[in-house]
Amino acid sequence: MATVSTALPKRRATVPVRKPGAARSRVLLFADIVGLSPTLLLYGLFIVIPVFFAIFLSFTSWNVVGPLRWVGFSNWSRFFSDQGAHHALLVTFELVALSWLVETPLAMALGLFIAGRQRYRAIYAAIYLLPLLLSTAGIALMWEGLFSPDFGGLAWFSFHLHISFLNQNWLGDPSITLYVVVVIIAWQFVPFHALIYQAGRRSIPRELDEAARVDGATIAQTFRYITLPQLRYTIVTSSMLIIVGSLTYFDIIFILTQGGPGDTTRVLSLYMYDSGFLQTEFGYASVLAVVLAVIGIAVALLLIRVTGFGRMDSGREGIS
Amino acid sequence: MSATGLAPAAPENVTIEPTSARIERRRQKSLAGAVRAPRLARFLAFLLGTVWLVIVLVPIYYMVLASFRTQGEYLTGNPWLPTGGLSLSSYSTVLSATGIAVDFRNSAILTLAAIVIVVLFSLGAAYRIVRRGSRFAAVSFRLILFGLAVPIQAIIIPIFIIVVKMHLYDTLIAVILAASASLIAVAVLLMVNYVRAIPVELFDAMTVDGAGEWTVFIRLVWPMARPVLAVVSIFAGLGAWNNFLLPLILTQSASTNVLPIGLYLVASTSQYGVDVPVVMAAVLLSVLPLVVLYFGLRRQFVQGLGGLAIR
Numbered sequence: 001m002a003t004v005s006t007a008l009p010k011r012r013a014t015v016p017v018r019k020p021g022a023a024r025s026r027v028l029l030f031a032d033i034v035g036l037s038p039t040l041l042l043y044g045l046f047i048v049i050p051v052f053f054a055i056f057l058s059f060t061s062w063n064v065v066g067p068l069r070w071v072g073f074s075n076w077s078r079f080f081s082d083q084g085a086h087h088a089l090l091v092t093f094e095l096v097a098l099s100w101l102v103e104t105p106l107a108m109a110l111g112l113f114i115a116g117r118q119r120y121r122a123i124y125a126a127i128y129l130l131p132l133l134l135s136t137a138g139i140a141l142m143w144e145g146l147f148s149p150d151f152g153g154l155a156w157f158s159f160h161l162h163i164s165f166l167n168q169n170w171l172g173d174p175s176i177t178l179y180v181v182v183v184i185i186a187w188q189f190v191p192f193h194a195l196i197y198q199a200g201r202r203s204i205p206r207e208l209d210e211a212a213r214v215d216g217a218t219i220a221q222t223f224r225y226i227t228l229p230q231l232r233y234t235i236v237t238s239s240m241l242i243i244v245g246s247l248t249y250f251d252i253i254f255i256l257t258q259g260g261p262g263d264t265t266r267v268l269s270l271y272m273y274d275s276g277f278l279q280t281e282f283g284y285a286s287v288l289a290v291v292l293a294v295i296g297i298a299v300a301l302l303l304i305r306v307t308g309f310g311r312m313d314s315g316r317e318g319i320s
Numbered sequence: 321m322s323a324t325g326l327a328p329a330a331p332e333n334v335t336i337e338p339t340s341a342r343i344e345r346r347r348q349k350s351l352a353g354a355v356r357a358p359r360l361a362r363f364l365a366f367l368l369g370t371v372w373l374v375i376v377l378v379p380i381y382y383m384v385l386a387s388f389r390t391q392g393e394y395l396t397g398n399p400w401l402p403t404g405g406l407s408l409s410s411y412s413t414v415l416s417a418t419g420i421a422v423d424f425r426n427s428a429i430l431t432l433a434a435i436v437i438v439v440l441f442s443l444g445a446a447y448r449i450v451r452r453g454s455r456f457a458a459v460s461f462r463l464i465l466f467g468l469a470v471p472i473q474a475i476i477i478p479i480f481i482i483v484v485k486m487h488l489y490d491t492l493i494a495v496i497l498a499a500s501a502s503l504i505a506v507a508v509l510l511m512v513n514y515v516r517a518i519p520v521e522l523f524d525a526m527t528v529d530g531a532g533e534w535t536v537f538i539r540l541v542w543p544m545a546r547p548v549l550a551v552v553s554i555f556a557g558l559g560a561w562n563n564f565l566l567p568l569i570l571t572q573s574a575s576t577n578v579l580p581i582g583l584y585l586v587a588s589t590s591q592y593g594v595d596v597p598v599v600m601a602a603v604l605l606s607v608l609p610l611v612v613l614y615f616g617l618r619r620q621f622v623q624g625l626g627g628l629a630i631r
Contacts, residue, residue, distance in 0.1 A: 028453030031533040035448035036460045039441045039504055046501030047467045050478030057477065064481065106372075113369045124369050126618060128376055132625055133610040135562035137580035138603035141587050142383045145596045153382045153399045160398075187375065195625065219361050248471040251564045255584055269473045276477050277569065285477055293474035300469060 054293075057286035064280060075287045085288065087263060088271035091178070092247060095267055098182045099246040100239060106190050107238060111197020112227070125198070128191040136188070136251035143184050144256060147171055171256055174264045181265055184252055189245070193238045200234030201227070240303050244296045268292055387411070387600035394597050410597035411605070414586075419574055420602060423582035427561055427606075430496055430578055434560035435553045437500040438507045442552065446511030447541045451523075451533075461512070467505045472565065480569050494570045495563075495578070502566070503559045507552045514548040515541060550617065554624030561610065579606045 058075055062068045079085050114125040131139065146153045147170035154170070170180050204227065212222045250269040253259065259266030259274070266274075268288060276285030386394055388406040397404045414420050449461045472479075479498055480489075488494040518541065526536050564580040571577065577585070583606060587599050614621050 025454065027533065028451075029456060032448045032451075032454045032457045032460075035444040035537075036457060039445040039464070039508065040460055042437070042441065042497060042501045043464060043467060043504055045482065046479055046498050047470060047475065047505075048463065050475035050482065051470055053478035053481070054475055064484065109368055110372055113365050116365070121369065124373055126615075127373060129614070129622070129625070130376060130380065130611070133558070133614055134603070134607050135564065135580045135583070137562075137564055137583045138606060141583060141599050141603055142379055144587065145386060145600060146379055146382055148596070151395050151399075151596070156399050187379070190372075191376070192625065195622065219358060244471065248473040250473055254564075254568075255587075272473070272477075277480075282477055282481070289474040289477060293471060296471050296474070297469050
């Protein structure tokens with residue numbers, strides 16, 4: 001009977017359960033099952049099973065109504081020769097790269113700005129967060145009104161103030177639509193990343209700033225040698241969220257452009273939606289879904305690897 | 321202090337001030353408040369901050385102004401200035417004709433149900449994970465963390481098929497369950513971090529007094545977790561209220577539309593064509609409850625949004 005207690009995992013000192021005898025550990029196991037099973041059921045049914053189901057489906061041919069057929073790797077070989085999929089991948093990478101390039105410096109600058117304790121900056125920060133309350137559908141419609149080529153707010157400037165630059169077919173000109181989408185996504189998400197940078201800046205120990213000041217460092221030097229190195233985990237976190245987030249970005253593009261004009265904004269997630277829910281080729285769409293997930297997870301792991309994000313202990317070097 | 325006060329015309333005086341006094345003064349300054357950047361840097365920061373403020377507010381201002389126009393005025397008038405009078409007609413159009421009342425009700429049901437499910441389930445799970453009573457809890461936690469890496473777009477097809485097979489397609493229940501599942505991993509993580517911070521002595525004291533696991537949960541964990549309940553509720557509520565993909569895939573009829581879908585349909589159906597003021601009024605009505613809550617509970621909102629950072 002005593003062996004039951006040794007089978008328990010090693011417990012750290014956080015919340016020890018007192019001297020679990022056999023009866024006691026049965027009680028604990030029962031409590032664990034009661035406490036965890038609602039979460040696990042929901043989670044298993046809608047997250048864990050779908051992950052394996054998606055991989056399984058990628059080897060089948062199915063349109064939901066008809067019978068499910070095992071087709072081996074034919075969906076996968078189709079993916080490797082599908083020009084549409086390659087183009088979607090390219091557009092997705094463009095969107096990811098542009099989003100990162102636009103959002104990171106802006107978010108960092110604004111994050112440092114709202115990390116200041118001045119009262120007006122707190123008020124600014126409160127207003128910055130307003131876009132996060134709007135649904136993506138709402139944001140898309142708002143910008144659609146602004147960008148409308150005939151009666152939109154920007155078109156008005158070009159007609160009445162003769163700023164012809166503003167008279168563009170913002171959402172219909174193949175050469176600029178992707179950039180417009182990047183700008184709208186940045187409008188929505190830069191404040192959120194600024195919030196991350198604000199928290200990162202505020203957690204830098206005051207002693208480091210003081211040391212720099214006592215040594216007579218200029219503000220540029222302080223930024224280069226104190227702020228930037230100390231923010232590196234914040235940069236990784238924010239970059240990871242931007243990259244993984246824009247890899248799977250769907251809502252704005254679905255509502256505003258439907259992938260167009262042509263296929264200039266047809267990202268992978270939209271291509272997957274079209275293959276699955278418009279052409280009901282769930283097998284092939286699942287290939288695209290698996291590719292999406294694999295790229296996302298690979299990027300996250302790579303960033304963690306390259307930057308040593310996992311080794312949290314080194315984050316405080318130079319202190320104490 | 322006195323050195324600069326005595327000779328304001330000769331700034332060189334500052335440099336002959338004893339070093340120790342200078343350091344002391346700086347130390348006190350830094351103790352008093354924020355790190356002081358040079359005036360030019362502070363001005364540039366102010367400029368940058370204000371530019372972004374304008375960028376945030378201009379589209380919102382445009383939307384608010386357009387929503388108080390009639391379609392005719394919007395097309396002919398100046399869209400940037402409130403000339404030619406304002407009207408509430410687009411709001412009455414939205415409220416009376418577009419079925420947005422149904423969407424609103426559905427969104428409210430979805431959001432409240434998702435909040436209740438996510439908060440109760442994740443607190444129960446977090447309590448057991450922190451308690452470390454059995455191996456089962458540890459394994460479960462690892463499984464939940466694994467799911468944080470999975471983007472919902474990548475598993476939307478299996479979710480759709482499972483919902484169809486469960487005969488839940490085109491029901492709010494399907495959206496409620498799927499949305500809750502997509503939010504629960506982060507919620508568990510937020511809760512675990514919080515429950516872990518409850519002092520061990522409190523658990524010990526209760527256990528020594530003979531309290532069972534259930535009593536500890538009801539009398540200790542639940543009351544202590546109040547602040548994080550608000551944070552998780554806001555995180556889950558925002559995630560559910562603004563979700564677009566799940567209701568898009570899992571529902572189709574007008575009676576199960578939620579607000580984001582309703583907005584999308586208002587804008588894309590020919591029934592209203594490009595009646596921009598009506599669309600803008602609908603968007604503003606949909607965000608109004610959140611704005612009211614936001615200015616009431618700003619701190620909890622910021623923490624709840626921080627939860628999104630984990631995703």
